[in-house]
Amino acid sequence: MKIPKNFEKYLDAFSRLRTDRNRNYWGEETCFGAPHKPFLLLSVMDLAAQGQITRNLIVPGQEIVETFNGYWQLVIPPGRTTSMAYPFFYLQSDGFWHLAPLEDRRVPKTASTPSMAWLRRTFAGARLDEDLFAFLLNPVYREQLRMVLVQKYFAKEVQPRVAEQGFTNFAAFVYARDLIAKAAETTTGFGKTEPPPPQVRDQGFRKAIVQLYDHRCALCGIRMLTDEGHTVVEAAHIVPWSQCHDDLPNNGLCLCRLCHWSFDEGLMSVGDDYQVLVSGRVRTDRNMPGHILTLTDRPIFKPDPEKFWPARENLAQHRREVFVR
Ligand SMILES: [Zn+2]
Numbered sequence: 001m002k003i004p005k006n007f008e009k010y011l012d013a014f015s016r017l018r019t020d021r022n023r024n025y026w027g028e029e030t031c032f033g034a035p036h037k038p039f040l041l042l043s044v045m046d047l048a049a050q051g052q053i054t055r056n057l058i059v060p061g062q063e064i065v066e067t068f069n070g071y072w073q074l075v076i077p078p079g080r081t082t083s084m085a086y087p088f089f090y091l092q093s094d095g096f097w098h099l100a101p102l103e104d105r106r107v108p109k110t111a112s113t114p115s116m117a118w119l120r121r122t123f124a125g126a127r128l129d130e131d132l133f134a135f136l137l138n139p140v141y142r143e144q145l146r147m148v149l150v151q152k153y154f155a156k157e158v159q160p161r162v163a164e165q166g167f168t169n170f171a172a173f174v175y176a177r178d179l180i181a182k183a184a185e186t187t188t189g190f191g192k193t194e195p196p197p198p199q200v201r202d203q204g205f206r207k208a209i210v211q212l213y214d215h216r217c218a219l220c221g222i223r224m225l226t227d228e229g230h231t232v233v234e235a236a237h238i239v240p241w242s243q244c245h246d247d248l249p250n251n252g253l254c255l256c257r258l259c260h261w262s263f264d265e266g267l268m269s270v271g272d273d274y275q276v277l278v279s280g281r282v283r284t285d286r287n288m289p290g291h292i293l294t295l296t297d298r299p300i301f302k303p304d305p306e307k308f309w310p311a312r313e314n315l316a317q318h319r320r321e322v323f324v325r
Contacts, residue, residue, distance in 0.1 A: 006131050007141060010096065014041070014148045018093050029075055029158045036087035037094070038153040042162070043067035045146055046169045048136045056133040057100060059125040060088055060116065065229030067169060070203075074165055075158055083228050085114040088126065096129045116227035168199050175204030175247075180212070183249045183308055195245065205247045209235035212303035213254030218310075219268055219276050220291065221301050222256050232256045236263060238314040249303070250311040262292065269323035270315045274300050279324045 020026070020034035043064050047053045052063060068084045076082075091097040102124050128136065135141035150163050175196055195201055215231045216223040224232040236255045239246065253270075255263055262268040262282075269277040276295045283293065302309045 007135055010129075010132050010135060010145065011148055013094060013096055014145055015152045017153075018090075019153070027077075029155050031153055031155060033153060035072075035075060035153055036082065036084075037091055038149040039068050039071040040064075040084060040087040040091065041149055042071055042146065042166065045136060045142050046166055048142065049139070049166070049170055050173045052173075054137075056127050056130065057125045058128070060084065060119055060123070062225070062229055065116065069229050070169065071162070071165060074161060075154070081228075083114070083116055085116045085119045088119055089114040091126070096132050098127045098129075100124045100127055116229070120227070168203065171196055171200040172203035172207060175200055176207035176211070179204065179208040179247055179249060180308075195247075201241075201247060205237075205252065206235040208247075208249055209252040209254050212249055212308050213301065214303075216254060216301050217256035217259050218253045218300045218302065219255060219259040219263070219270075220295055234260050236260050238310055238318050249308045251314050253300075253310055254303075258292075263318075264322070266322040266324040268292070268295075269319050270300055270310065271297075271319075272312060272316070274302065274309070276300055277319070277323065281324050 017037045019037055021032060022034075023032045026032050026034055044053065044058055046067050047064055058064070065084050072082060089099070092099055100123060102122060108122070127133075135145065146163070146166060150159050154162050196204070210231065210233060213233070214223070215225045215233050217233055222232060233254050233256050236253045237246075238251050238253060241247065244251065253263070259268060267279045267282055269279075271277050275297045276299075278292055278296045281287075300310075
């Protein structure tokens with residue numbers, strides 16, 4: 001394949017990103033450099049591959065933050081946090097990334113500690129050079145640019161994981177979309193089709209459930225989503241996957257961590273009229289049941305429309321087999 005001249009320019013630019021190279025801070029896994037910019041560019045590519053970016057304005061929304069955080073958690077040792085705001089702001093020093101300020105906002109040249117909240121208040125998003133954007137929409141060129149990032153900024157042992165994550169993100173996106181579509185069609189289950197690998201299943205199921213419930217816990221109603229894209233909720237199976245191999249939304253609930261744990265322990269369940277049930281065990285002297293008891297008999301939060309609601313037979317099975325009355 002003949003490589004266009006201007007494409008070579010971007011292969012070069014991607015291999016010379018201006019990144020922080022403090023050896024005392026960045027480990028071997030990222031070749032002793034800060035991985036923020038590569039992670040952001042990989043996330044942009046993933047969303048382009050999924051058809052979620054179709055015009056040349058990269059908006060700093062939840063989807064790209066989650067994708068960025070996914071790469072971060074994959075490579076960076078636990079306990080170390082960051083913000084996508086850093087690369088989103090500082091990538092402008094690499095020449096091909098141009099911040100688009102919101103109307104009547106001046107473009108600041110520097111920001112000591114950019115945060116996502118500030119970024120969203122100040123910028124509509126970022127635009128790439130037009131020809132670079134066209135390359136990112138083309139799978140052949142996109143994958144070449146991806147390989148440059150993977151090989152240049154990550155250690156040999158880490159490279160396969162980083163490259164694989166792009167495939168996982170794509171497959172999970174498709175899986176989540178299919179789960180929602182299947183449920184909307186009200187067809188029964190997946191028939192005999194082979195489920196995707198566990199990583200893809202988990203991520204896709206989570207994506208579908210969290211999206212349908214808009215980050216709200218079905219049992220207690222809490223919704224906490226930080227500007228950095230962290231959410232308090234998780235996706236829970238009503239009947240465990242190991243028993244039923246069913247990831248459809250009506251076998252799922254969006255639950256905060258406390259409710260998820262309580263649900264799995266049988267300390268909380270859902271009644272036939274979609275009301276919260278709380279186990280008598282919660283009322284013992286040794287416990288501090290707090291707000292959980294106040295949820296008793298309150299209606300659960302359900303997604304719209306009704307076809308995505310938890311199935312009554314799944315809830316009945318949870319009450320029979322898991323719930324401690
Ligand atoms: Zn909850």
